[in-house]
Amino acid sequence: MTYCVGMLLDRGLVFMSDTRTNAGLDNIATAKKMHTWEVPGERIITLMTAGNLATTQAVVGLLDERTKAPADRQPSILEAPSMFQIAREMGRTLKEVIADNLSGQQEAAATFQATMIMGGQIKGNSPRLFLIYPEGNFIEASADNPFFQIGETKYGKPILVRAYEPKMTFENAIKLLFVSFDSTIKSNLSVGLPLDYVIVERDSMRITHQARVHRDDSYYQTVSTGWGEALKTAFGKLPDFAFD
Amino acid sequence: MTYCVGMLLDRGLVFMSDTRTNAGLDNIATAKKMHTWEVPGERIITLMTAGNLATTQAVVGLLDERTKAPADRQPSILEAPSMFQIAREMGRTLKEVIADNLSGQQEAAATFQATMIMGGQIKGNSPRLFLIYPEGNFIEASADNPFFQIGETKYGKPILVRAYEPKMTFENAIKLLFVSFDSTIKSNLSVGLPLDYVIVERDSMRITHQARVHRDDSYYQTVSTGWGEALKTAFGKLPDFAFD
Structure with a gap:
């Protein structure tokens, strides 16, 4: 499995992906699932993949x-003249690769499937974020639907739903994603460190920040241990239940 | 889908289940997924089902x-002389029903499958808790593995992992389960109120508390809204991230 999140903020775009890949529990490895294409000052494109x-x-x-x-x-x-055209091109390429893999095979389609999150900005346009399906079609993020998750999405969703705010800073977005990824990593062996992130500030047309976060990253460790304590404290502060 | 949790505490057993059943998004209904058998003073058995x-x-x-x-x-x-024998009987019955449904059919086995959580106590023995698989075999809860979830388990797992303690009171266990169920219900339409719970105090050999929690339950609503605020506060108190 995999876990990737792409977020549309007022300030720009945030992408985070894990790096674990596996062919069964006894065969795990690290693979980059985040890819960027950049024409500095003109366009920046980031793609994350699951499957x-x-x-x-x-x-x-x-x-x-x-x-x-x-x-x-x-x-x-x-x-391509627009992010929409880029999403179409990527969707078409994904669909072609899957169809090519399938041709002459008897296996079920699911085996070769993949889902992608793609976002970026072209000069003169707004930052845009897309979720691209294995069928090659796609949906776009909006104020109602401002982030996309792919892969092992369930464990880390509740905190995103509760704490995401469009006005948040990039620093807070990274903190939120660390909590979401940590909740997933603690519950599911198929998602693992290191994590990659890319931040694209609106109208900068370049990668603003990019890093790989390793297991020994002291801030990640602080969040991981601190969040457990913070949850317990928050839980303790909820009003107590009493039987009738 | 469904969401059920069974917990082994020092004080006894706690069971909670949702009641939503569906045959597609356009066909939902309420069904009881929790069943109890009681010989007051001698034995108490609770069964929850998913599938x-x-x-x-x-x-x-x-x-x-x-x-x-x-x-x-x-x-x-x-x-039956022991909870172990009851688990065997239930597992055998489950396996038989699935086999019976399958016979003469061409559909995949998954269609008829179900998973169950069963727990209780027989006088003179300890409270025991089991997870019963569609194949009819089962595993037992222990100090290392003190709670079982079935159905839509992922959204509500992180808080259970972080806040469960074997010494917790029944009141705190209900509060914890409300948080876990609320996280699930907020993220997945296939899990819904009302919730049923049963509490079996160790050595009481009877149902200590039992209730159905409806959508308008004021304590549930307090937890549901309060937890969102509590999470945001907890998140805000984590140390801030800074780019290098």
């Missing part, structure tokens, strides 16, 4: 090759 | 009929 690793790496590989060979007849995501 | 409602009602019906007809050749759970 079959061969599928998602093929998608990224195809997008990359098209990016690097401008003479290629396929449209490049670095030249 | 195919026809399967679980058939299991409860069979257990009930055997209970009410003592001349029946099948062993009755009201006469």
Whole structure:
């Protein structure tokens, strides 16, 4: 499994992904699930992937090759006129890779499936965030639906629902995501450190912050242990129940 | 879906279940998923079920009929010498019902499956708690593994992992379960109020408390709104993140 969250804030976009990949409990490894394409000052695109690793790496590989060979007849995501067109191109590529993997196989479609979160900004337009399905279609984040999760989404959702605010700072967004990821990692072996994050400030057209957070990161550890204590304190402060 | 939790405390056993059943989003209803059998002063048994409602009602019906007809050749759970034997009987009944539903059908086994949590106490023995699988086998709760969840388990797990304590009072256990259920209900339409709970105090050999908690229950509403605020406060008190 995997856990990735993309968030649309008033200030811009925040992306965080874990790095664990597994083919069964006895075969785990670390893989990057976050990819960025940047034309500094003009556009910035970030993609996070969940699902079959061969599928998602093929998608990224195809997008990359098209990016690097401008003479290629396929449209490049670095030249597409809008984030919407980039989402279409990525969705089409994902659908093609899955269809290609499936052709001549007897296995169920689910085996090769993947889901992606993509966001970014092109100069002159607003930052946009999309959730791209294995079928190649996609939905866009909005004020009603300001963040997307993919992979192992359930454990870390309650805190996002409760604490997300569109006006929050990037620092608070990272703190919130650390809590959400820590809740997931504590409950599910298929999600694991290190974590990657990328922050794109609105209208900056570049990666504002980017880092890999390792197991020994002291701030992550503070959040992880502190959140357990904070939850217990919060729980203790709720009014007590009494039987009738 | 469904959400049920059974907890082994030093003081005894706590059971809570939701009541929503659905055959698709457009077909929801309320069904009791908690069943008790009691021989006051001698034994108390509580069963909670998740999965195919026809399967679980058939299991409860069979257990009930055997209970009410003592001349029946099948062993009755009201006469079994131990909680272990009751778990075996329930597991066997579950497996039989699933096998019976499957026979002559082409559908996948998953359609008829169900999982159950069963606990109780027989005079002279300790309270015991079991998780019974569709295959008819089961595991028992212990100090290392003191609570079981079935159904839609993920949203409500992080708070259980953090705040459960074997020494907690029944009142605190109900409060904790309300928080866990509320987190689940807020995130997933397939789990819904009202909630049923049963509390069995160690060595009492009877139901100590039992109630149905409706949507307008004022304490539940206090926990539901209060927990959102408490989480935000707890989140605010965590040390702030700073970019390097």
